[in-house]
Each structure stands twice: as C-alpha cells, then as structure tokens.
Amino acid sequence: MSETQFAEMATRWYDQNARDLPWREPDVGAWAILVSEIMLQQTPVVRVLPAWRAWLARWPVPAALAADTPAEAIRMWGRLGYPRRALRLRECAVALTQRHDGVVPTDLDALLALPGVGSYTARAVAAFAYGQRHPVVDTNVRRLVARAVTGLPDAGPATRPADLVATEELLPVEPARAARASAAFMELGALVCTARGPRCGECPLAEVCAWRAAGRPAAPGPTRRPQQYAGTDRQVRGLLLAVLRETVGPVPGERLDLVWTDDVQRARALAGLVQDGLVERAGADAYTLAGDRRLI
C-alpha cells in the first residue's frame, strides 16, 4: 500500500476525533499559534489552555510583549515549567518586532532563527499557521512512525534527520492536506498511540501497523534513563523562582536561604538563574526577577 495511505486514514480519523483546541480555530493567527507551540514544549495541553488564553489577552501582538519586562513574562508563565521558555518567547517577540515588522515570518529558515524556536516549532508554525508542506516531527509523531511504519516499540531519544525524511514520505503532496495530516499524526500519538497503554483497538492504522503485526514487541531495555528531579539543582531553581515570582520587589537573600538548606547547592542554583537571565541582583544581598519594575 502507498505510504500516503497512513495520512489518509489518520486524517479521516482526525476529522471525527480531534479535540477542539482553541489554537486550532480557523481565525487564530500565527502569533497565537507560535505562543501555543512554545508553551506546549514539554507541558501538557490541559495546563497550557488557561495560560495561553491569559497570555494572548495581555499580549495580543508581539510588540506588546516586547515592550514588557522579562519579569512580567516570567510571572505570566506561572507554573508551566521550564521558565527559560518565557524568556525566549519574549526575546522572540523582540526579534519579530525589530526584524520582521511585528509579523511571524513564513519562511522556515527565518522561523528557525528565532529564539526558542527549533526544528519542531518552526515546522509546526509553518504548517499549522501558514499551511506549508513540512514534516512536523514531535515525540508523538516519532513514536507513531516508529511503531506503525518501522515496527519498533518506540523511537530513539532524540529527533534525527532520518525521522524528518521518514515522516515527510508519509505526507500528501498538497500542502494543506499535508499540514492536516501532520496534525492528525500528532493527535493520534497523543490520544491513541500513547507511550503507555496504547489503544490499538481505537486506532485507524491498526490494520496496517507494523508494530501490531509483529505482536507489539516490548522495548528491550529502558529507552532512556528517567530524568531525576528530587534533590537536583532543577528542583532548587524551581523553589527559588517560586518565591521570586510571588514576591513584589527585591527579595532578601535571607528569605531565599529558607527554600533549601544546602548552602552550596542553593548558591549554585541561584547563580544559574542569574546566568540564564531569569534573575538579577538588586542591591547588596537581594534579588528580583530580571528587569522587574514592580519594586515595593
């Protein structure tokens, strides 16, 4: 059977089963789609929904965000996680304002050059906002292709050029249909062909799935070692940032000392936040979110 059969079957399923997510509405602009894609990097849909609405209500165009401080972006980011994304999204807004007349570019290379925009996000915007024909390869798509096409239980840990090629070969020729197929693949991976407990009984590709045909073999070993969190600098950074987000004005170092008892690790985490541009010193022994003007 032809490769684009996958796309046709997935798209037909998508027509009936797609979630109605707000960034998929027809009149949503490229800026709103870009914001959604950045927020969705490693953060589940349910948590992104309210944050996305609030963000766009406050900063409906890139120039509005570019004119505000990093501190406000970090605060609006709330608890979505990986707050460096908030910083990059604001830098992205600055770049759009300065170099692109406040408009999200349509060219893939121009998109890739934006802060916080990598291979996945650039192609997602080009496809979903502008209807271009590009393989849109995220973790869901890689898993779906690994199983349905290759017959492997899972994809490798990182996106490789070969993943783009393999996915591109599944896409219909017509750009608009290719973009819809990409959305369908992602939705299938998110709802049916999940990492744990795949629902093959509901899968429109079940009849042609190489992994299912092979008897759904399990992965040999752990595909990737689980990410640690408890006790890491990442946890300490999160604790420090939570205090800084919620406090108006400079936070005394004394207050930050309370979040973690290990002086060495706490200092390292704080220095990392400063290094990353999330936090800055405010006085002898006090700190604020970067560029914070909400003093007192």
Add this chain to the structure above:
DNA sequence: CACGCGTGGAG
C-alpha cells in the same frame, strides 16, 4: 550528542 532545564498528573 548527551545533558540540563520545571511542574504536575496518571497509572
């Protein structure tokens, strides 16, 4: 290219 980077919910 392997690693660091938050947070919270599901199984």
Add this chain to the structure above:
DNA sequence: TCTCCAAGCGT
C-alpha cells in the same frame, strides 16, 4: 508511593 512522562531547545 513511586515511576514515568508531556506538541523541545540550546549548549
């Protein structure tokens, strides 16, 4: 409870 993991990016 604890483990896994969720539309990645930058270095």
